[in-house]
Amino acid sequence: MATAVETLGKLERRITISFPLTDVRTEVEKRLKVQAKSAKAPGFRPGKVPLKMVAAQYGYQIETEVLNDKVGRAFNDAANENNLRVAGYPRIEPKEDSAEGVLTFDATFEVYPEVVVGDLTTVEIETVKAEVSEAEIDKTIDILRKQRVHFHTKGEAGEHGDGGAAIAANGDRVTVDFVGSIDGVEFPGGKADDYAFVLGEGRMLPEFEAATIGLKVGEAKTFPLAFPEDYHGKDVAGKTASFTITLKKLEWAHLPEVDTEFAKSLGVADGDIAKMREDIKVNLEREVAGRVKARNKEAVMDALVKTASLDVPQALIAQDSERLADMTRQDMAQRGMNIKDVPFPAELFAEKAERRVRLGLILSQLVGDNKLQATPEQVKAQVEDFAQSYEDPREVLKYYYSDRRRLAEVEALVLEENVVNYVLGLSKSSSKVVAFDELMGSNAQA
Template identity: 90%
Template sequence: MATAVETLGKLERRITISFPLTDVRTEVEKRLKVQARTAKAPGFRPGKVPLKMVAAQYGYQIESEVLNDKVGRAFNDAANENNLRVAGFPNIVPKEEAAEGQLAFDATFEVYPEVAIGDLTAVEIETVQADVSEAEIDKTIDILRKQRVHFHTKGEAGEHSDGGEPIAANGDRVTVDFVGSIDGVEFPGGKAEGYAFVLGEGRMLPEFEAATLGLKVGESKTFPLSFPEDYHGKDVAGKTASFTITLQKLEWAHLPEVNAEFAKSLGVADGDLAKMREDIKVNLQREVAGRVKARNKEAVMDALIKVAELDVPKTLIAQDSERLAEMTRQDMAQRGMNVKDVPFPAELFAEKAERRVRLGLILSQLVGDNKLQATPEQVKAQIEDFAQSYEDPREVLKYYYSDRRRLGEIEALVLEENVVTYVLGLSKVTTKAVAFDELMGSNAQA
């Protein structure tokens, strides 16, 4: 049986559960007899082990299982009888004072909040839009060329050219030996041989690159270098060192020509440059559409958080914080990082978890009130859209439909899009054009 529900806070509740001790003993004896049918012990045939020996070996475990079952069932019955929507898991502890012959437990828990969503017609939301121009296609081609760059010794005649005068300039790949010292003493990490980098990419500190510019192979230069206060090497941060560099090798960058061979390297079988540009444009438009959708969804979610009033269960925040911490650990491990002994305190993820839980409760309320659930047709259309960028779209369909969890991820995505469409249809929307570079540099996530 259970007592009346006690209100401890806005969302926190408590129920006291009790039941006769004899009920537990009876169930334990029943399960022990079942266990005895297959129990094994030295000197006894299977199923012939004395009940006392079975009780000695399995009694504690079975008693714990019986208590967990009875307490769990009693709590669920009490929650259902009182129409309680329990958030997360209850904290159940034995009650010190109980009637004779009774076992009693206090179950403390939180309930789901009431979600009050304000007037969406009064909400102002700014969305964005962006276009793909010929300039963006040209920039992308330049990036693709740089990804396929190859280097030649500068000053030596070759198939393409000699690269010009053999002195170090921006865009050249230089290989240097260097040694650095502070107050005449070399420091860890301040010396290297055969170190290569491309001038002008910003990989080295500005003074280092400036000193390298204009050198010829075999030439050396000594110069002062001031490390920034926030430099990652704490032993030298904020200090000034003296460096000597010697240029050992100098190479100029040859970018591939934009011709049929270049187009073929990008997957255009016949080398048609017009088709290459069209393929690049289609891919950029797909990427832009995804970024725009993400930015606009973020704007809608921000608006919903502002317009909705609710208390967020601490239990759900704690659970999601733990989930985010574990996801981060797994992600870093998959990237090859050794995180075995690295702590991932859940509280570091509490702010993000609180937003996620809050949005989840708001979306659930909106979906339920306005019938915004994902339809099978919408789910299929979303998967088919994903499949367009793969060689075999049928395999993509099979991938999602063969796993209920994967399909659930698509359903959740469609549901969010339904909410975004619904909210934008009611609110006051203004649209701002954003530059391609600005959009592609953003990482909007809801």
């Protein structure tokens, strides 16, 4: 039996559930007898263990299961009878003042809120667009060349000699010995032999690189180096050290020529450079389209958060905070990080979880009201789009359609795109052109 629904707050509700103690005892005895048929104990054949011994071993567990089943069933029945949309899980607490022979529990829970989206025709949204020019293709080719760089001794003549002066400069790979000290005392991590790095890549502190530039092989130099206050090495952060470096090896960067062989190394079978540039352009345009879509989706989501009015269930925020904490923990573990003693309090993720839950409720309302669900045709088109960038598109199709969870992820993406298109179609949207570098440097996430 359940009492009428009590309203405790905007979303919080309470139902009191009660049932006779005899109902619980009857069900416990019934389950104990079933358990006794397969119970084992020393000195007894299977199924011949006395019921008292079975009760002593399994009684608590079975009683807990019966209570959970009865309370859960009674709560679900009450929620259905009252047409309640329960958000999250109820908090079940026994009541101390139960009548004799009656078990009574309070079920406290939240319900889903009313979502008022607002007038989307008055919303102003700025979207972005970008183009891929020849300059971007050239920059990408330069990056690809640098990824295939190989080094040769600087200053030597011959096929791989640069013919230049053997003096360290930006772009060169240097191999050095170095030792650092603070107040005349060497410190941990301040010494290394045969340490190689490329000048200009920023791997070393600016003072270190500046001192290395201009050295010849065999030369040494002593210089002061001020560690930043936020330096990762806490023992030296904010302190000034004296370093001595000795240049032991100097190599220049030999970038491959943009020729037939270079094109072949990028997968162009016949080595046609024009085809290579076209392939690069297609890939860049696909990347740009993805980033533009992400930026524009984020702009729409921001507008929806500002426009919609709703109360967000705390139970859903707590659940999503836990989910985000678990995802972060798993991601760090997969990266090989030692997270054994690293705390992951869900509270750290509460702000992000609140936005995710809020958006989820808004999108659900929009989709339901305007029939924006993903169609099978849209889902298939999205999967085929994913497959275009893979060598065997059929394997990609198989990958998604063989697992309902993977396909559900695609459906969610399509659904979000439907919402974005719907909102942009109603709102006062404007568009601006953003530079390629600005777009590629952004990390918009929906």
